[in-house]
Amino acid sequence: MKLLICFGTRPEAIKMAPICLELNKRQIAFKLCVTAQHREMLDQVLDFFQLVPDYDLDLMQPNQSLNMLSSRILYEMDAILKKEQFDLVLVHGDTTTSTLVALAAFHGNYKVAHVEAGLRTYDKTSPFPEELNRQITGRISDFHFAPTQKAKNNLLKENVYESNVIVTGNTVIDSLNITLKKIEHGYNNAFIESLNETINFNKRVILVTGHRRESFGAGFENVCEAILEISKIYEVEIVFPVHLNPNVQRVVYEKLSSIKNIHLIAPLDYPSFVWLMNKAVLIISDSGGIQEEAPSLNIPVLVTRETTEREEGITSGCSILVGTNTTKIIHEAYRILTTHKGNDKMTNPYGEGLAAIKIVDFIQNNILINE
Numbered sequence: 001m002k003l004l005i006c007f008g009t010r011p012e013a014i015k016m017a018p019i020c021l022e023l024n025k026r027q028i029a030f031k032l033c034v035t036a037q038h039r040e041m042l043d044q045v046l047d048f049f050q051l052v053p054d055y056d057l058d059l060m061q062p063n064q065s066l067n068m069l070s071s072r073i074l075y076e077m078d079a080i081l082k083k084e085q086f087d088l089v090l091v092h093g094d095t096t097t098s099t100l101v102a103l104a105a106f107h108g109n110y111k112v113a114h115v116e117a118g119l120r121t122y123d124k125t126s127p128f129p130e131e132l133n134r135q136i137t138g139r140i141s142d143f144h145f146a147p148t149q150k151a152k153n154n155l156l157k158e159n160v161y162e163s164n165v166i167v168t169g170n171t172v173i174d175s176l177n178i179t180l181k182k183i184e185h186g187y188n189n190a191f192i193e194s195l196n197e198t199i200n201f202n203k204r205v206i207l208v209t210g211h212r213r214e215s216f217g218a219g220f221e222n223v224c225e226a227i228l229e230i231s232k233i234y235e236v237e238i239v240f241p242v243h244l245n246p247n248v249q250r251v252v253y254e255k256l257s258s259i260k261n262i263h264l265i266a267p268l269d270y271p272s273f274v275w276l277m278n279k280a281v282l283i284i285s286d287s288g289g290i291q292e293e294a295p296s297l298n299i300p301v302l303v304t305r306e307t308t309e310r311e312e313g314i315t316s317g318c319s320i321l322v323g324t325n326t327t328k329i330i331h332e333a334y335r336i337l338t339t340h341k342g343n344d345k346m347t348n349p350y351g352e353g354l355a356a357i358k359i360v361d362f363i364q365n366n367i368l369i370n371e
């Protein structure tokens with residue numbers, strides 16, 4: 001049995017790392033291929049989890065178009081899939097990497113397993129292009145690891161065979177638990193030391209991130225307006241690790257530079273980000289992964305998107321969908337900052353951190369066994 005695990009961006013690496021670690025623990029061999037759709041942001045995660053790719057396609061180029069990236073992934077994957085035979089290719093989520101690798105594998109007649117399967121908004125403009133990416137990956141895949149029952153139900157509505165859908169929880173919680181344990185045991189690094197020096201942790205900390213393509217332009221400007229206003233009204237420290245996408249960098253640095261209590265910093269390596277999240281009282285973000293992680297740390301998230309496929313967080317009260325409406329963001333931030341005494345206890349609807357075990361169990365018991 002030969003397994004190929006493929007990913008390319010920071011969140012995919014964070015969410016696939018626990019599966020790689022679990023395979024290593026059980027001494028099940030696999031090959032790791034990174035497209036490197038992201039570079040610095042991916043390498044930070046590979047370093048932390050000590051993952052060394054067998055293939056590194058090194059595809060990141062500054063501000064490259066989706067079509068250019070897509071064609072380069074297909075081209076490069078074709079060569080790898082011709083060079084080596086695999087019995088199963090694992091991809092993750094909804095990025096250009098996951099969809100184009102799945103398509104390349106399908107063209108090569110390989111079986112595909114989709115991790116974080118079944119998330120849907122059914123609006124192909126939001127998130128763009130991720131909604132269509134994950135629908136296409138879902139159509140291609142033979143096995144579907146769904147993080148929640150809701151995600152499984154979406155797949156069943158699309159006539160996917162029930163026996164091929166496995167509800168596992170989200171592997172992001174596995175990663176979070178691994179990382180929190182390391183921090184508890186004294187993990188430290190230069191980023192954490194520098195945060196300790198520059199941020200006044202006696203004040204309440206608001207953590208901000210953003211990167212969604214459908215918000216480029218007016219949407220991002222509105223969010224920045226809200227952040228600016230919040231920084232003026234409250235005695236808070238606002239920390240904003242700015243995504244490396246130039247379309248994000250441009251607006252954020254233009255609108256929010258040189259404000260005393262707004263700290264614009266480079267994307268943090270994963271353990272430092274977890275360390276910082278743990279100190280926040282509120283997160284304002286359009287990130288998928290952060291919506292899933294924050295409930296484990298009892299931190300409310302204002303989701304700066306018009307739609308979310310992570311509805312479980314909204315219905316359980318862990319996160320609030322605010323869109324990119326300046327007034328709404330300010331209003332909800334006010335509500336949380338004035339009514340929350342501490343971080344109220346939350347139950348995380350995305351699992352307890354056992355997803356990688358369930359995924360590897362399935363592979364071992366249903367796929368390896370047939371070899």
Ligand code: UD1
Nearest residue numbers: 009037038039040041042061062063064095096244245246
């Ligand atoms: C991608 C994914 C998105 C995911 C996000 C996580 C797609 C279409 N989008 O969006 O689903 O939520 O990653 O962060 O797959 N860059 C760097 N260094 C890096 C990473 C990015 O400089 O390490 C810059 C480059 O100029 C690059 C640009 O950001 O061209 C955009 O990267 P890309 O992967 O195309 O899209 P993201 O917006 O990061």
Ligand code: UDP
Nearest residue numbers: 011014241267268269270273287288289290
């Ligand atoms: N993250 C990180 N450093 C940062 C910001 C986020 O390591 O500066 C982590 C975060 O903990 C989460 C993941 O990156 O696990 C989310 O990535 P992103 O928001 O880029 O993508 P999405 O989850 O929206 O696809």
